[in-house]
Amino acid sequence: MPTTTAPEIYDPYRVCPSRQLLDRIGDRWTVLIIGVLEDGPQRFSQISRRIDGISQKMLTQTLRSLEADGLVTRTVFPEVPPHVEYELSELGRTLLEPLAILRAWAVDHMDEVAAARTAAAA
């Protein structure tokens, strides 16, 4: 086992809590939704508009999971018509830096990876 890595991460899927959590936060939609909520509270329709390609169903599911995990809070405003806002919790905000580092890596290295893919396909 690498000394730099918690061994339990490598346990069978669904057995270890940190492994389950890694699966969750590694999900592409989670990464994108948390990035959108970095700007502050937003409505479902606002999040939906900013993440092209996400279905309403997938956005609903992912927001529910994030809420159950304590990463996102959901607030209902009793206005007419009522509206709902989603916001990062304090715990959710601790994920911002790790995910920003991952996104930055993707942006910085996409050209190298694209070149490798082209070479592999040739």
Add this chain to the structure above:
Amino acid sequence: MPTTTAPEIYDPYRVCPSRQLLDRIGDRWTVLIIGVLEDGPQRFSQISRRIDGISQKMLTQTLRSLEADGLVTRTVFPEVPPHVEYELSELGRTLLEPLAILRAWAVDHMDEVAAARTAAAA
């Protein structure tokens, strides 16, 4: 758009290279395989043994993708019997730090997330 995030990350799936790349590196198996290869070159069977729950098919597929992306190199040693080793490329090694930060977050916060889940289910 958040000023801290590259806008193209939010483009439709399969259109933007950095978005595609984020999907790839966010994959749970990619995170775990790269973590295993952090220790140096390893054979298929060694990687397989260290990641409980990964099928042979999924490990084969993910290693091929990582190779096509230029993140992992595959070396065949012409011995008797021949053997194959997988190793992180220089590009692949640049992913170690971002992924280590993500794994560390998962380990550090798993108790808080588990508590939130228990509360949500109650």
